[in-house]
């Protein structure tokens with residue numbers, strides 16, 4: 001049994017055939033899903049999906065590249081508060097690779113999202129691209145919240161720092177790509193109790209399905225196989241540790257899924 005710890009079920013490409021997508025996932029051994037938020041335009045649809053399907057929970061957050069599309073933190077706080085199926089704030093963070101949003105504005109947004117997470121006492125799903133530096137680790141330490149570094153693509157050194165500071169590290173389909181030798185070394189290193197897996201569907205389709213183009217939550221199975229292969233552990237062991245880690249990081253999901 002696997003959990004896709006990070007996908008986006010609200011995008012039309014998936015949403016239009018969501019029943020089928022979730023059935024396919026189930027037939028591949030993927031039973032539970034966390035659909036992460038990106039902007040205020042899709043926020044309500046994302047929450048509705050988590051309300052409709054008892055094996056889906058969601059997160060609410062504004063992605064750094066979505067700053068320009070606007071957001072209302074007070075409205076978000078109202079939606080999140082006491083909602084049983086919103087289990088995290090995310091994805092939020094800093095995107096330094098595509099820098100179409102000025103970094104000072106990204107920081108303003110990021111700090112507001114960190115404060116929101118603090119106010120509602122929820123863990124963070126972090127989108128951090130080429131932005132793992134002292135400033136980042138310092139502000140995370142300051143807010144002191146549980147968090148996952150989603151779709152990790154950084155160095156082994158940064159991974160060690162994140163693990164030392166108590167964070168989780170999640171691998172997406174990128175770990176299966178031919179050119180990702182360095183990332184596979186990171187996947188070998190991350191301790192058992194810090195590891196998560198995800199698809200980031202509909203993006204980042206893993207090998208051997210890359211030609212399919214539209215990624216689906218069921219394909220987290222291929223991420224799992226790749227990571228288990230690197231760690232020379234069984235797929236069952238990988239399932240057990242990543243499931244436990246997910247439920248530890250997102251205690252509200254444990255309740256929502258009614259898993260003991």
Ligand SMILES: [Zn+2]
Pocket residue numbers: 006007008036091200
């Ligand atoms: Zn994402």
